[in-house]
Amino acid sequence: MRAINYTTYGDPTVLESVDVPRPVAGPGEALVKVAGTTFNQVDATLRAGFLADAFPIELPHTPGIDLSGTVIDVGPGVRDELIGQHVIAFLPMTAPGAAAEYVTVPAELLAPAPRSIPLPDAAALASSGLTALQAVEQAGVRRGQSVLVNGAGGGVGAFVVQLAARAGATVIATAGPRSRDAVIAHGAAEVIDYTAVSVVDAVTGPVDAVVNLVRTTPDETAALVGLVKPGGAFVSTTTPGVPAAGAEIRMTSIFARSDAAQLARLAKLVDAGELHVDVSARYDLKDLARVHALGEAGALRGKVVLTPAGV
Numbered sequence: 514m515r516a517i518n519y520t521t522y523g524d525p526t527v528l529e530s531v532d533v534p535r536p537v538a539g540p541g542e543a544l545v546k547v548a549g550t551t552f553n554q555v556d557a558t559l560r561a562g563f564l565a566d567a568f569p570i571e572l573p574h575t576p577g578i579d580l581s582g583t584v585i586d587v588g589p590g591v592r593d594e595l596i597g598q599h600v601i602a603f604l605p606m607t608a609p610g611a612a613a614e615y616v617t618v619p620a621e622l623l624a625p626a627p628r629s630i631p632l633p634d635a636a637a638l639a640s641s642g643l644t645a646l647q648a649v650e651q652a653g654v655r656r657g658q659s660v661l662v663n664g665a666g667g668g669v670g671a672f673v674v675q676l677a678a679r680a681g682a683t684v685i686a687t688a689g690p691r692s693r694d695a696v697i698a699h700g701a702a703e704v705i706d707y708t709a710v711s712v713v714d715a716v717t718g719p720v721d722a723v724v725n726l727v728r729t730t731p732d733e734t735a736a737l738v739g740l741v742k743p744g745g746a747f748v749s750t751t752t753p754g755v756p757a758a759g760a761e762i763r764m765t766s767i768f769a770r771s772d773a774a775q776l777a778r779l780a781k782l783v784d785a786g787e788l789h790v791d792v793s794a795r796y797d798l799k800d801l802a803r804v805h806a807l808g809e810a811g812a813l814r815g816k817v818v819l820t821p822a823g824v
Contacts, residue, residue, distance in 0.1 A: 515821070516613030517801045518573040522562030525805035528576075530798075536609070536617045538588035543595055543620045545602075546585050549633030550577035550611035552804045552817045553640060553668070559606065560805065570607045576801075577610030577819075578603060580618065581626055581636035591620045599626040601780065603639040603771040611636070612801055614821045624776035627783035627790075634792045635780075637668065637816035642779045642788075644750060644769035645672030649680065651765045652722040652746040656681025661716060661740060664726030665701060666692030668816040669750065671791045673724050674699040679787060685720065687712050687727075692814055695791060716740055725749040738762065791815045797822055 514535045519527040538544040556576045558564055580602045584595045600623040604610055609617070626635040648669075654660055660677045664670045665686035677684050678700030686701035689708050696704050705715045719742040728751040729737065738747050738754045746763040747754040753766045782788035793815035796804055800819070807813050 514614040516575050517577075517798060518575050519560055520573040522560065522565065524561070525557075525802040525809070527560065528802040528805060531573075533575075533613070535615050538586050538591070538617050540589045541591060541620055542588040542617045543584045543591055543600075543623060544586040544588075544615060544617050545580060545582040545600060545623075546615055547580065547611050547613060547821050548582040548599075549579075549636035549818050549820050550581075550798070551579040551636050551639075551641075551668075551819065552801075552808050552813065553578060554808060555606070556610075557805050557809055568606045575609045575611075575613050575616075577612035577616075578606060579636040579639040579641075580604055580611040580616060581632050581634075581639075582611070582616075583632075584623070585615075587620065588617075595620065595623070599628075599632055599635075600624065601626045601635050601639050601776060602773070603643055603769070603776065605771070612798055612819070622771050622773055624773045625780055627780040629784045629786075630790055633795070633818055633820045634790055637790050637792050637818055638779055638783065639776065640769060641668040641816060642672050643772060643775055644669045644767065645676055646775055646779060647769055647772075648673055648724050648748050648750060648767050649676045651767060652724055652748045653763075654680045654682050654722060658682045658721035660684050661720045661723045661737075662686045662701070662726070663712060663723065663729075663737060664688075665696045665699075665704070666814060667726060670726050671695065671699055671815055672788070673726070674701050675788055677724070682721075685716060695815065699789065699791070713737065713740065720745065722746040722748065725751060725754070728752055738764075792818050794818075795820065
């Protein structure tokens with residue numbers, strides 16, 4: 514089969530299309546024919562070697578933590594009824610990824626793909642949707658609250674805005690001009706253009722929760738924490754927050770975990786029309802190096818899906 518691999522850490526040029534043996538499903542695994550995967554910033558960070566100590570990977574490595582596809586075989590201990598099912602999954606960071614024609618997956622990570630959108634696009638729901646759901650749940654977002662989503666224009670941000678708005682919160686979002694219309698469509702009541710004004714200065718009053726999706730300096734993080742009401746929550750997928758002395762604020766750092774049950778819930782919301790999967794661009798998998806370069810240059814919006822045709 515064809516796959517995208519890198520044999521050494523480095524810039525996007527280390528990514529290359531290669532012929533490799535098709536994997537075989539082992540005990541507890543399913544073999545999935547890939548329909549789609551995505552670009553995530555963590556894929557680029559892993560490829561560059563910046564996470565080599567925290568997430569050691571075996572080289573050569575196939576990237577792609579998001580998966581949508583069709584189960585074509587199962588290993589020992591996995592029910593045969595799974596064969597032929599359309600599925601999605603958030604794959605382990607250090608395992609061979611979905612930037613290939615086929616991939617083996619622990620069956621326990623698979624969730625039914627939403628039926629109302631194209632199967633390749635469903636890959637965009639996996640890691641970003643789970644990160645957003647876990648962040649919103651940790652923030653305890655509920656009806657009547659105000660929530661600041663810092664970094665709403667990204668793939669995770671799109672889902673955080675939607676889930677918080679669906680919970681009945683008033684969402685204040687930060688996004689650049691390129692993402693403004695999409696963020697409003699996702700349910701934000703107010704959008705702050707972070708390229709034109711200080712986010713902290715633009716927020717007129719304290720909020721019940723801040724969901725921070727942007728890497729911030731210690732001073733920027735402290736300023737965001739300072740926007741949270743007593744009893745509120747600061748949840749970050751990037752820079753951890755530190756509350757001021759005596760502040761009664763719940764502080765949570767999120768590193769998304771793969772959870773098939775939660776992913777199945779998200780897929781049902783998509784099929785019910787209550788959650789939109791915003792795919793901003795689609796590429797052939799053979800163009801993955803170009804997509805990595807665009808991502809590192811900040812030239813991508815939302816979720817970008819790659820399909821293995823022509824890899």
